[in-house]
Amino acid sequence: MVGRIFREGASLVTTDYQIVLNPGEWDAEERQVTESRQISYEVVSVRENAAETQLYADLKVANASLGVIATFGVAEIPQECKSERKPVIEMNLVIAHLLYQQHKQGFRQALQEKLLGSAEHNRWLYHPRETSMRKAFMDHREAELRKIEEKRLASDREYAAQQEQRRKELETVPSSERERIDWLAKQWEELALEGHSHAAHCQNCMAAQADDAHCCRYCGSDALETRPTGKGILLDIRYKFLCWGYGVKSLKAMPTIGADQ
Structure with a gap:
Protein backbone atom coordinates (compact mmCIF):
# COMPACT_ATOMS: atom_id res chain seq x y z
CA MET A 1 0.00 0.00 0.00
CA GLU A 130 25.79 18.90 5.12
CA THR A 131 29.08 17.72 3.59
CA SER A 132 29.95 21.20 2.36
CA MET A 133 28.76 22.67 5.67
CA ARG A 134 31.00 20.35 7.65
CA LYS A 135 33.97 21.09 5.38
CA ALA A 136 33.41 24.86 5.57
CA PHE A 137 33.12 24.63 9.34
CA MET A 138 36.34 22.61 9.70
CA ASP A 139 38.18 24.94 7.28
CA HIS A 140 37.04 27.93 9.35
CA ARG A 141 37.97 26.16 12.60
CA GLU A 142 41.44 25.31 11.31
CA ALA A 143 41.92 28.91 10.15
CA GLU A 144 40.91 30.18 13.59
CA LEU A 145 43.26 27.72 15.30
CA ARG A 146 46.08 28.88 13.00
CA LYS A 147 45.38 32.49 13.99
CA ILE A 148 45.44 31.54 17.66
CA GLU A 149 48.74 29.69 17.20
CA GLU A 150 50.23 32.61 15.24
CA LYS A 151 49.20 35.01 18.02
CA ARG A 152 50.71 32.67 20.62
CA LEU A 153 54.00 32.44 18.70
CA ALA A 154 54.08 36.21 18.23
CA SER A 155 53.41 36.67 21.93
CA ASP A 156 56.19 34.22 22.77
CA ARG A 157 58.59 36.09 20.49
CA GLU A 158 57.61 39.40 22.02
CA TYR A 159 58.04 38.03 25.52
CA ALA A 160 61.45 36.57 24.63
CA ALA A 161 62.52 39.93 23.20
CA GLN A 162 61.33 41.67 26.38
CA GLN A 163 63.24 39.21 28.53
CA GLU A 164 66.40 39.78 26.51
CA GLN A 165 65.99 43.56 26.78
CA ARG A 166 65.43 43.32 30.53
CA ARG A 167 68.48 41.08 30.92
CA LYS A 168 70.59 43.67 29.10
CA GLU A 169 69.20 46.46 31.30
CA LEU A 170 70.08 44.47 34.42
CA GLU A 171 73.63 43.98 33.12
CA THR A 172 74.12 47.75 32.74
CA VAL A 173 73.57 48.56 36.44
CA PRO A 174 76.44 48.43 38.93
CA SER A 175 77.27 44.96 40.21
CA SER A 176 76.52 45.98 43.80
CA GLU A 177 72.96 47.01 42.85
CA ARG A 178 72.50 43.90 40.71
CA GLU A 179 73.69 41.63 43.55
CA ARG A 180 71.37 43.37 46.02
CA ILE A 181 68.39 42.98 43.66
CA ASP A 182 69.20 39.29 43.29
CA TRP A 183 69.42 38.94 47.09
CA LEU A 184 66.04 40.61 47.55
CA ALA A 185 64.43 38.52 44.80
CA LYS A 186 65.66 35.25 46.31
CA GLN A 187 63.95 36.16 49.60
CA TRP A 188 60.57 36.31 47.86
CA GLU A 189 61.24 33.14 45.88
CA GLU A 190 62.26 31.19 48.99
CA LEU A 191 59.23 32.38 50.96
CA ALA A 192 56.91 31.27 48.15
CA LEU A 193 58.74 27.92 47.90
CA GLU A 194 58.28 27.39 51.64
CA GLY A 195 54.54 27.88 51.25
CA HIS A 196 54.16 31.45 52.51
CA SER A 197 51.32 33.18 50.69
CA HIS A 198 52.38 36.59 52.07
CA ALA A 199 55.57 38.28 53.16
CA ALA A 200 56.43 41.11 55.55
CA HIS A 201 58.07 43.68 53.27
CA CYS A 202 60.41 46.15 54.94
CA GLN A 203 59.90 49.66 53.60
CA ASN A 204 63.33 50.74 54.82
CA CYS A 205 65.75 48.17 53.37
CA MET A 206 63.28 46.43 51.01
CA ALA A 207 64.00 42.99 52.49
CA ALA A 208 61.25 40.36 52.84
CA GLN A 209 60.60 37.90 55.65
CA ALA A 210 57.80 35.73 57.00
CA ASP A 211 54.61 37.72 57.47
CA ASP A 212 54.50 37.07 61.24
CA ALA A 213 57.61 39.25 61.79
CA HIS A 214 57.22 42.35 63.99
CA CYS A 215 60.38 44.05 62.78
CA CYS A 216 62.88 43.59 59.95
CA ARG A 217 65.47 40.93 60.77
CA TYR A 218 68.03 42.76 58.62
CA CYS A 219 67.76 46.46 59.53
CA GLY A 220 65.51 46.35 62.61
CA SER A 221 62.89 48.68 61.13
CA ASP A 222 59.26 48.16 62.13
CA ALA A 223 58.01 49.71 58.85
CA LEU A 224 56.67 46.43 57.48
CA GLU A 225 53.87 45.95 54.97
CA THR A 226 52.18 42.63 54.18
CA ARG A 227 52.41 41.73 50.48
CA PRO A 228 51.39 38.55 48.54
CA THR A 229 54.11 36.25 47.23
CA GLY A 230 52.13 34.92 44.24
CA LYS A 231 53.02 34.86 40.56
CA GLY A 232 52.13 38.53 40.22
CA ILE A 233 55.26 39.53 42.12
CA LEU A 234 57.50 36.59 41.18
CA LEU A 235 57.16 37.04 37.41
CA ASP A 236 60.19 39.06 36.21
CA ILE A 237 60.83 39.97 39.83
CA ARG A 238 64.43 41.15 39.31
CA TYR A 239 63.45 43.52 36.51
CA LYS A 240 60.57 44.85 38.61
CA PHE A 241 62.89 45.49 41.53
CA LEU A 242 65.24 47.34 39.16
CA CYS A 243 62.40 49.55 37.86
CA TRP A 244 61.12 50.20 41.38
CA GLY A 245 64.60 51.15 42.58
CA TYR A 246 64.64 48.51 45.32
CA GLY A 247 68.36 47.80 44.85
CA VAL A 248 69.38 51.44 45.32
CA LYS A 249 67.01 51.94 48.28
CA SER A 250 68.27 48.78 49.97
CA LEU A 251 71.92 49.77 49.54
CA LYS A 252 71.26 53.22 50.99
CA ALA A 253 69.51 51.76 54.02
CA MET A 254 71.98 48.92 54.49
CA PRO A 255 75.26 49.26 52.51
CA THR A 256 76.52 45.86 53.63
CA ILE A 257 74.92 42.64 54.79
CA GLY A 258 76.39 40.75 57.70
CA ALA A 259 77.69 37.26 57.12
CA ASP A 260 75.25 35.89 59.70
CA GLN A 261 72.33 37.34 57.74
Missing part, protein backbone atom coordinates in the same frame (compact mmCIF):
# COMPACT_ATOMS: atom_id res chain seq x y z
CA VAL A 2 2.86 2.38 0.76
CA GLY A 3 4.31 1.65 -2.67
CA ARG A 4 1.00 2.51 -4.32
CA ILE A 5 0.79 5.72 -2.29
CA PHE A 6 4.18 6.84 -3.58
CA ARG A 7 3.41 5.88 -7.19
CA GLU A 8 0.07 7.69 -7.19
CA GLY A 9 1.27 10.71 -5.14
CA ALA A 10 2.68 13.93 -6.52
CA SER A 11 4.10 15.76 -3.51
CA LEU A 12 5.32 15.19 0.02
CA VAL A 13 6.29 17.29 3.06
CA THR A 14 9.91 17.11 4.20
CA THR A 15 11.07 17.78 7.72
CA ASP A 16 13.60 20.26 9.12
CA TYR A 17 17.19 19.03 9.21
CA GLN A 18 19.75 20.37 11.68
CA ILE A 19 23.22 19.01 12.33
CA VAL A 20 25.69 19.68 15.12
CA LEU A 21 29.23 20.41 13.94
CA ASN A 22 32.04 19.23 16.21
CA PRO A 23 29.65 17.97 18.93
CA GLY A 24 30.89 17.98 22.50
CA GLU A 25 33.71 20.44 21.79
CA TRP A 26 34.16 24.08 22.82
CA ASP A 27 33.37 25.33 19.33
CA ALA A 28 30.35 23.08 18.63
CA GLU A 29 27.76 24.73 16.40
CA GLU A 30 24.28 23.82 15.19
CA ARG A 31 23.53 24.45 11.52
CA GLN A 32 20.30 24.27 9.51
CA VAL A 33 20.88 22.03 6.50
CA THR A 34 17.37 22.33 5.06
CA GLU A 35 13.93 23.50 6.19
CA SER A 36 10.59 21.70 6.20
CA ARG A 37 8.61 22.27 2.99
CA GLN A 38 6.26 20.62 0.56
CA ILE A 39 7.95 19.37 -2.59
CA SER A 40 6.59 17.99 -5.86
CA TYR A 41 8.09 14.78 -7.20
CA GLU A 42 8.04 12.25 -9.99
CA VAL A 43 8.54 8.56 -9.31
CA VAL A 44 11.61 6.92 -10.84
CA SER A 45 11.20 3.59 -9.08
CA VAL A 46 9.64 2.02 -5.98
CA ARG A 47 10.92 -1.29 -4.63
CA GLU A 48 11.22 -3.42 -1.51
CA ASN A 49 14.40 -4.91 -0.13
CA ALA A 50 14.98 -8.66 -0.25
CA ALA A 51 13.79 -9.17 3.33
CA GLU A 52 10.64 -7.11 2.67
CA THR A 53 11.39 -5.03 5.77
CA GLN A 54 11.58 -1.68 4.03
CA LEU A 55 10.47 0.06 0.88
CA TYR A 56 12.71 2.36 -1.14
CA ALA A 57 11.31 5.09 -3.37
CA ASP A 58 13.64 6.79 -5.86
CA LEU A 59 12.08 10.18 -6.61
CA LYS A 60 12.92 13.00 -8.99
CA VAL A 61 12.55 16.46 -7.44
CA ALA A 62 13.06 19.27 -9.98
CA ASN A 63 16.47 18.37 -11.48
CA ALA A 64 17.68 16.44 -8.44
CA SER A 65 17.13 13.00 -6.94
CA LEU A 66 15.71 12.12 -3.53
CA GLY A 67 15.62 8.73 -1.86
CA VAL A 68 12.85 7.87 0.60
CA ILE A 69 13.06 4.80 2.83
CA ALA A 70 9.79 3.66 4.45
CA THR A 71 10.44 1.08 7.15
CA PHE A 72 9.15 -0.48 10.36
CA GLY A 73 12.69 -1.07 11.58
CA VAL A 74 16.15 0.43 11.09
CA ALA A 75 16.68 2.04 7.69
CA GLU A 76 19.35 0.55 5.46
CA ILE A 77 20.61 3.14 2.99
CA PRO A 78 20.99 1.64 -0.53
CA GLN A 79 24.50 1.65 -1.94
CA GLU A 80 23.43 3.85 -4.87
CA CYS A 81 22.52 6.64 -2.43
CA LYS A 82 25.91 6.40 -0.76
CA SER A 83 27.87 6.34 -4.01
CA GLU A 84 25.83 9.13 -5.65
CA ARG A 85 25.66 11.20 -2.41
CA LYS A 86 21.91 11.35 -2.83
CA PRO A 87 19.79 12.95 -0.06
CA VAL A 88 17.77 10.36 1.84
CA ILE A 89 14.69 10.62 4.07
CA GLU A 90 13.49 7.89 6.41
CA MET A 91 9.74 7.43 7.02
CA ASN A 92 8.78 5.55 10.18
CA LEU A 93 5.87 3.23 9.38
CA VAL A 94 5.15 2.39 13.01
CA ILE A 95 2.39 5.00 12.75
CA ALA A 96 0.61 2.63 10.33
CA HIS A 97 -0.39 0.30 13.18
CA LEU A 98 -2.18 3.05 15.07
CA LEU A 99 -3.73 4.44 11.92
CA TYR A 100 -5.08 1.04 10.98
CA GLN A 101 -6.85 0.71 14.32
CA GLN A 102 -8.28 4.21 14.06
CA HIS A 103 -9.19 4.20 10.36
CA LYS A 104 -9.92 0.65 9.26
CA GLN A 105 -12.37 1.92 6.67
CA GLY A 106 -10.29 4.83 5.36
CA PHE A 107 -6.86 3.51 6.26
CA ARG A 108 -5.21 4.10 2.92
CA GLN A 109 -6.23 7.75 2.80
CA ALA A 110 -5.14 8.32 6.39
CA LEU A 111 -1.78 6.66 5.71
CA GLN A 112 -1.26 8.73 2.57
CA GLU A 113 -1.88 11.93 4.51
CA LYS A 114 0.62 10.87 7.19
CA LEU A 115 3.28 9.83 4.68
CA LEU A 116 3.04 12.56 2.08
CA GLY A 117 1.15 15.38 3.79
CA SER A 118 3.10 15.60 7.05
CA ALA A 119 6.73 15.38 8.15
CA GLU A 120 5.81 14.29 11.67
CA HIS A 121 7.23 10.78 11.23
CA ASN A 122 10.03 11.63 8.79
CA ARG A 123 13.68 12.37 9.41
CA TRP A 124 16.62 13.11 7.17
CA LEU A 125 19.25 10.40 6.99
CA TYR A 126 21.57 12.41 4.77
CA HIS A 127 21.67 15.58 2.70
CA PRO A 128 24.66 16.45 0.46
CA ARG A 129 24.60 20.04 1.70
